[in-house]
Amino acid sequence: MSAETWTWIGIGVAVLFALVGAYLVVSSREEGRHASSSRPARDSFRQGEDAPPPRKRVAVVVNPTKFDDLDAVRATLARVCAEHDWADPLVLETTPHDVGFGQTRSALEQGVDLVCALGGDGTVRAVAQEMVGSGVPLGLLPGGTGNLLARNLEMPVDDLERALVVALTGRNRHIDAGWLTLDPDHLELEEGAGEGSTAGERRHAFFVMAGLGLDAAIMDSTSEQLKSRIGWGAYVPAGLRNMLTDRFKVTLTTDGGPPETKRARMVVIGNCGKITGGIDLLPDAEPDDGTLDVIVLAPRGVAAWASVAARVVTKSDRTTGNLSRYRCQTAHVEVDEPQRVQVDGDIVGEATRLAVEVQPRVLVVRTENGRSNGS
Template sequence: MPRAAVIVNPTKVPDLELHRTEVTAELAKHGWAEPLWLETTVEDGGHGLARRAVDEQVDLVFACGGDGTVRAVIHGLVGSGVPVAVLSVGTGNLLAQNLALGTSLAEGIATGVTGRTRVVDLGVIDGEMFAVMAGIGLDAAMLESTTEKSKSRFGALAYVAGALSRLRDRPIRVTLRLDDGPPFTRRARMVLVGNVGRVQGGLQLFPAAEPDDGRLDVLVLAPYGLRDWLGVAVRLLTRSPREDRRIERFTARTIRMDTTRPMPRQYDGDLIESGVTTRIMVAPKALLIRVPADAAR
């Protein structure tokens, strides 16, 4: 009888015992054994637990938490040959949204045990892996200003409030080098590097992004005032392909960003130490993930 591990962030689940009962029951419906149940802690956000699950020779690992939990579990599974599935809880779940992994518990379990395995890329920022996006500037500053309490109370709207509170931050002077190309400098509000395209609210920042194309997508946003911000918002909402000094998009396998002052940085919703130099690269075909059987290839 096949067996899964469930790695859950207990802070993201209102009734942990009920959740465990429901997960076990759903797995039993599909003929799977009682799962190995592992809860994240401050000391181990999922990486070490994923390695433990691999050592226990499970057939599948479910990551149950926000984007940070999913990222940590994924990092622990890289190179193991064990696929991951995602049970959506928390305020982010951007990987689940981008790959249409389902939003209900029943959908998530069914995708894990009856779906197909897709091989996808990951990004690496200063040695840490991410599945969705990493960036410097406004998006990281937004996370700095968004508390766990506000996320719990307002959900995705908490991020909007966090972003609005940082709109007056000074722009970044950043020099970028993509692959082996020549360096170029921009005065931007943020630079995002994405493995997939969609963020909170279904907004498509990278309409052409594919998580298995061996490349990362780069977005440079440089609005200077209210009119510029409105123009950027309209173009992003309408998925306009037009680019100018306010919006530029690139693709690359390696990205280096150098700023004139330490900038806040994030990957998959987790903050990392501010810095002046950020190196990002793609890790091709690094992850096995379960997606719906009828999902587009």
């Protein structure tokens, strides 16, 4: 081809490229205008991102009989929540017919971030039982005589405001739950019995201690009015009245091992070690070790009681005929005559057989300076 032909071909290619480039530029501008007209403004994204998240909310299950001025308690709860940027608390009062179980279920159904128990040890137990396995933290607010779970976890027991601050801002600690079943042989017969069965009334959670015999008799015969006036010292008269009652025969089986039979005045199964008065009854007990500590007390007279008291005070782990210690995950207790039974201070009936087991680390508790083992 001639030079003139190549010239015209070059001009044609240049014109083609120019037309394609112009088309692409126009198309890009059209797409930009379309996107800018259909897409929300940048400020609208900023507005959504800057909107504050919903505030957390706490439910407080309160026993109103523990307070002379419940309005003042409500005001304190609301003020502390506001100071820590939490929503107004959901306050649910217990009743003589429901000491905290239904109120706690209602709180969990409403999706609260924290549930606090404000009452005695019975209120704490009821709230905690419903919260087992929920993953929602439990806050412990002082409202009773013992406050035993809070004492064992080294939490505030005489300052409502400080205790609520711990519940709102503290660290999570996973602790064990103990489960006690009254007359388990009867329970097995009732399983599947349908409506009207009492099976659900025979299995109870505890988080401090359960027991039968003398300790349950003491708690059952202690005046609530005296407790409100003088505190844990109210248990002393009841203890003196019951300490020399007849012993009973008990057969104890731990972790499926061989049964041991002896005479006793009481059997105590503990998830924690401290009882009223700061006495460390079970010095090896830890609330999150997946183990229950058991003692069988069998003193016959005043001198034997003095020996037992000395061993408790000195935290002796030596086993004698008057005080025997065990550690286990499960225990079965059989007695020769019905005995009163308590869980965390609540009398739950009489029984001749008990089955006890531990459920490790299933309750989340807000603590101040306890070990943080999950949040």
